[in-house]
Each structure stands twice: as structure tokens, then as C-alpha cells.
Amino acid sequence: MAGFANNAIDELQDAVFETFTTFCSFGAGQRGDSLMDSAHLMKLCKDANILDTHLTRTNVDLIFTKVKGKGTTKLTYDQFNRALHMFAEKKRCNPTSVMLQIAAVRGPTVSGTVADANRFHDDKSTYTGVYAKGGPTKIDHLNDIRLENLMDRTETDIRGVKADPSRVHKPARRTLVPGAVGLEAGMAAAGLEDRPPSPDAGKTPFGAMLSGSSASEAARFTESQLEDNLYDVFCSFCVKAAEPSLASSGFAKFCKDMKLIGGSLTLTDVDLIFQKTKSGGNYAKTITYTEFRQVAIPLLAQRRKATESQILQRCSKVGGKVLRGTVASFNRFHDDKSTYTGVYKKGGPTHVDNVITQEMLANRDVKATVRGVPDRPSGYFTHADVSVGGTGAQPRTGQEA
DSSP states (O other): OHHHHHHHHHHHHHHHHHHHHHHHHTTSOTTOOSSBOHHHHHHHHHHHTOOOSSSOHHHHHHHHHHHSOTTOSSBOHHHHHHHHHHHHHHHTSOHHHHHHHHHHOOSOOOOOOOOOOOHHHHOGGGOOGGGGGTOOOSOOGGGOOOHHHHTOOSOBOTTSOBOOTTSOSSOOSSOSSTTOOHHHHHHHHTTOTTOOOOTTGGGSHHHHHTSTHHHHHHHTSOHHHHHHHHHHHHHHTSOOSSSOOEEHHHHHHHHHHTTOOBTTBOHHHHHHHHHHHOSSGGGOOEEOHHHIIIIIHHHHHHHHTOOHHHHHHHHHHHOSOOOOOOOOOOOHHHHOGGGOOGGGGGTOOOSOOOOOOHHHHHOOSSOBOTTSOBSSOTTOOOGGGSOTTSOSOSOOOSOOO
């Protein structure tokens, strides 16, 4: 019976030691740990359910501080055993019962908040757009660094990323149908080019804008020149990059500077036209020149009840982005230089010193400072240079003494 009891005690000691090493290594990574700190001891007491009214969290911290050695923050296995006996004294029970509770714990329990079921997140059959294809990625598979990529001199953007070949780098300035553009091209293809113009066409604001000298000036532009001018105007509203593209704010400024806003075209209509023009859905933020020319311009002309030629002529007349700024009001003390006094009357102070030339440095006849600057360069005078009894208004023009 004694041998059986000794074997049982040894097995209990082995189980307690295994639990001790398991909790020591919890959260320590692959290298593990053989010592137990205060946090792991507290978690072991919680998982073993040995805390009660007699053994509280405060008692565990005090026993840990009493058992650990000086200058250390962790317990060895022997110190851990002494802590178990002190736990039993606090709980007023046999130390074996505490060891049995410790040995019954196979390892630390990990708990966390479990999210509720969400059909739109958990059920992948409900995914749409790019997420139905696997979702977006931050890895650019086409940007792997190889020798042939480093020696490649094809067009890139400002960050050095290759431009997307699916987008137009140098959009054609001519239309698909020679001699017609946009909606006019569609009318020509449908055989409606002989349809008489609308009686309200001459009453639009564009008719007034292009009347008189403006009309004769715009008439001198050929169709090719109008297309070229439109492309230049488009680029003036774009952020400078490898590929010209127009954002929503730039498109709105284009409509304002071209004086298209008004009448049947509002800023809300401009935003809607921009949304219809861009081809990338909600993920696209800009439009290319091809989209601008073949979609946006016809829609703008349709909303303003004008022809595309009038839109192009208006763009050629304005010529590009209009820059505006605050003009300062007139200030007599700043703008009227006749009111200047002191050194400002002579032209103002300057931070530019006398220019030091090689000839000046090689001249040993004129006394110079330690930096090589002449003490009294030409045109410079001091009070000693003023003639005795003079007013000091005229400098001495004689040679150096």
C-alpha cells in the first residue's frame, strides 16, 4: 500500500509539473519558458478554480511577492510548490486537494468574443463586384523587380509604376467618324445628318457667346484644330502625370471656366455626367480623354441644347484653365514710391554684398579685411572722407591715400 501511495504521489507531482511548464510557456513563443510570472500564476488559479472567499486575487499577489526571490520577477518550480502550500493554508484545506485541482488543468483556456452570424459576411454567395472574384489585393504581380524590368524604358507614372495598358496613354484626338463627333457621329451613321437644326439652337447662350467677332474668330478653327485645342484644354485641368486623367473637381472647374454652368446645366448635372462618364464604377476616380471626348462632351452639349461644335469652339476661345486670386486693394504707403523714406527711398536694403572677383582678390594695392573684402571699396565713404567744414553730402572722389 505504501508503494502504491508513493506512485500516486509521484504521478501527481508529474502532472503538477507538466501543468506548471505548460502555463510558463503560454504566450512565450517557440522558445518557451521555465519560469512563471505573476500574470501566468493568476491565470492558473483562475483556470483551476481555486479562488474563493479565503484565497482572493490579492492573496495570490501577496503570496507571489513573498515566495519569489529578491531581484526576480518569476517563480521556479520549487517556489511554485511553496506557493501551493501557502494557498492550502489560506483555503484551510489539505495541500493535496490544491495539487489535484492544479493537475486537473490540462492547459490554459483561451476565450474571446465570438461575433454573431452575418449573412452578408459569412455567406460568400452574396458577394458582388470585386469581392465575388476574391477581393482586392495590395500585391502588384506585374511589378516584380527583375533585370528586364529595370532596363525597361516604357512609360510609367510619377511613382515609377508601369501604366495600365488597358487604359489609353495617348488618346486619339480625332473622332471615330471623319467629319463628325459624338452624337453627331451617331446621327450621321443613322442617316439623320440632314435633320434641320432646332429652332432654339440660335437662342442658346452659346449663340450669344460666339456672336460677332467671337463667331468669326471661332469659324477660323478647322475641325482638327478644335480637337487639338480641346485636348490641350483637357490637359490643363489634369494633374500632371504619365497619363492625363481628369478628376471630379477638375471636371467641375472645366465646366465653370468654360461658362457651361447655367440654364439647364447645374453643378448637380455636372456630377451626374461625370459619374456616367467614368468606366470603372465606384472604384474609378478619374476619366480619360477618350471618355471625356466621346461621352462627357456629347452629354454636356445635350444638356445645354447646343451642338458639340459650339462646345469645342467655346473651349478654343477660352484656351484653358482660368486662374483666379485675390487682388490686393490700393495702399498708398506701399504702391506710391514717392512716399518712401530712409533707406527705402534709395532702393531699400540688400543682402547681396559687393561682388568679389578674381581681379579684386589679386589687387594688393587696396587694403582688405581678413576675409579679403576691401576696407573701402569704390564709392564708399566714411565721416573721415568728408571735407572739413563740409556738409557731408558729397563723398570724396579722390584716390586712396
